[in-house]
Amino acid sequence: MFFTYLRRELRRRRKAALVVASGLALGIALVIVVSSVSSGMEKAQGKVLQSLYGLGTDMTVTKAAAPPTTTGQRPRFNFGANDNGSDKEQSSDRVLVQGFQTLAASTVSKVDSQHGVADSVGGLSLQVIRVNGQFTRGRFQQNGNGGGGRGGRQGGQQPPQGRVEGGGANFDVNNYSVYGTDVTKPALGPLTSSKITSGRTFTTSETNAAVVVADTSYAKEKKLSVGGTVTVKGVKYKVIGIATPDSGDAAANLYMPLQQAQTLAGAKDKVTTIYVKASDSQQISSVKSTIQKNISGTTVTTSADLADTVSGSLSTASDLASNVGKWLSIAVLVAAFLVAGLLTSSAVSRRVREFGTLKALGWKSGRVTRQVVGEAVVNGLVGGVLGIALGLAGAYVVTEISPNLQAQVGGSGGGGGQGGFGGFGGPGRRVASKALDVTLTAPVSLSTIAGAVALAVAGGLIAGAFGGWRASRLRPADALRRVE
Template sequence: MFFTYLRRELRRRRKAALVVASGLALGIALVIVVNSVSSGMNRAQDKVLESLYGLGTDMTVTKAAAPPGEGETTRRPRFEFDAQDNDDTAEQARDLVMVQGFETLASSTVAQVGKQDGVGDAVGGLSVRVMKVNGQFRRGEAVPAQPRQGGPGGGTGGTGGGGEVQGGGAAFDVDSYTAYGTDVTEQDLGPLTSSKITSGRTFKATETNAKVVVLDSAYAKEKSLGVGKTLTISKIPYQVIGIATADSGDAAANVYLPLTQAQSLAGAKDKVTTVYVRAKDSQRIDAVKQTIQKNISGTIVTTSADLADTVSGSLSTASDLASGVGKWLSILVLVAAFLVAGLLTSSAVSRRVREFGTLKALGWKSGRVTRQVAGEALVNGLFGGALGIALGLAGAWLITTFSPTLTAQLGGGGGGAGGGRMFGAGPAGQGGPGSTSRALDIALTAPVSLTTIGLAVALAVAGGLVAGGFGGWRASRLRPADALRRVE
């Protein structure tokens, strides 16, 4: 009887049911789109942070470079060349490998960090910059001085001096690139994890001191290097064993090599610049950060949240819009849809006074009338939910298909924690000399998760119950006598 009456009433009031369902559908569709865009914002931001941090990294531990004292100057690159008097055509080449970004930490700090409460894993790395100068000197030629003309008495005067050297000089090329010493025994943590090996292979755990390197694909293309070729650093040949392509399109370093080799080249034995940390529980990252800073003095701990605060540009603007204005807008529209559904259901009950009064006169209890009205509203809500999910999925598909491009502006060496690029300008942008900001383009997607679909279904049921509850309450207050007064 319940379902028969329900089906008949919904068919008889199709237009009213469609209006109620459409209002709920619009609110639910907006919630789905906002949630999917917000999720896309988070993915885009995670992609940016992965290019800075590396997959699986929750925080980094570093030590800020001390400012130069009074009368001190920052270290400048210095190249010294041997004099070669017998052969002025010989090419001169020198490499200078310098630790960049931060003050170095003792390698023992890695183990010390790993023992802190809440730390799941810790790996050290050394960021260096290689400056290569090569070229040759050209010896000048001594040219005798010309006789001086027009002396006294019209005669020829003496020479104009001891002559001069003409020609000669020097022509040198300067090449600079970043290199990163990686702990090859722990390759699931650190900057190399944000890249994929697209040619060759990655390091083996036994290659802790091997003369092998992995190159970033962009750098390898620029220098025409491939797997099997040789890269020379400070006159030491390193075999290229793999080419890595960064997931974000911008690699953490140009060259990756075993940590021990990087320490040897930079003269930083048993030193690291960065300790990458993975927490046991991602919900306790702030607590782990405080523990490390408290127990290991002189260190700076930068979390992914710290880095996220420094990301600006259209990505940050869109993220703020999606998480702030978008959520409030969707909530307001959803509340409005619920109210409209409730008012329309209540209005429908007012127009059915004679019907409900007659039913109660025939013996229907108030609870039965309430359940009947609530059932109709619940069906309207479920129909609106299905329509809203379809509209929401269509909106998310359009956003993903047309893929609007957002720009993430990563700050340079501003000195604040998490200020920008972790390599090149020093980890977390803490101020390597000459560091600059950079922009990273990210295509926006709008993924719809099962959680979002579940939320939409819950909202549809809630909307139906709100409307049905309000309308059922009005219906339950009707008295059988009202039906007799409405008979014409």
């Protein structure tokens, strides 16, 4: 009887039911789109941060760079004299530890032993400054009058008169970044944010091998290929692989085994950054506190700390989605619920004769109320189905359009390179040298759909509460007064 009457009444009042369902559908669809876009923002932000840390890294441990001093050592380049009369090209490399003060390699073991740490690995960030060019010897051009004319100095000849033409120096200064990675733990570190698109990555046995993996952009610029060589501070390294970063910007131009990087920089058993993976992603804050407490002088930076430094159109869109979108969704939902409730209450007012007659025939107030609430819940579920369909369509459109957003990541402290030279920042804290392009998607999760269903039921219940309260107050006498 309940469902028969329910079906008949909904069919009789299709237009009113459609208006209520449409209002709820718009509110639910907006919630789904905003939620999915917010999820896409988080995913895009994760890609940006992954370009700094690497896949699987939850935090980094560093030691802040010492403040610059006026008496600090500056890069010096020494070139040998060339007396054989030929113009010979000369070059000199200066390898600098970049960004942070170094930490003892034993610190990695200390971090690894802390409670809540699943794994950790050290790395060394370097900057290589290369000066390459040649000196050209000038030529002395003597004046035409010679040096033996009248008026020479007493007791000797007058020195030849003339000028030096040509000569000079032409040198090019180039700098690039090198990162020493612990090849025995390939699952951590910034290289994990790149995909090997040519050649191979390091093997665990190449702890001190003269091999490198080149970033794809740097390899293209310098015309490097797998099997070729690159010279760093007089040492030839074989290129074994080309790495393409997932987010469009690499942590370094060249990657090499940690021991080789330490030898180049004269930093034996030193690292600049320790990459840490927590055993439980929900306990990152407590792991951070534990490391800072037990290992003094270190700075622990989590992905949550760096999230606030993301700027550009990604940050703007994220703020709009999380703030404006959230409040707009709430406002639309509240309006939809109120409209649904008022329309349901108004419909009950127009059905006074019907409900009064049913009460006169023996229907109790509770039964009438359940009938009204049932109709409202069905309207809410219909609105939920429509809202989910509209929301999925909106999320699909956003994903298909895939708008490109730009993001820049500011450093978490410390200056740039040493000795007054700029350049790339160290992995884990560098100031982005260029904007990163990320593609926005709008993934819809099952929890979002479940939330939409819950909102639909809630909207129906709220509308039913308005109408049920109105119906419960009706008396059979009201219906009799309206009978003509």
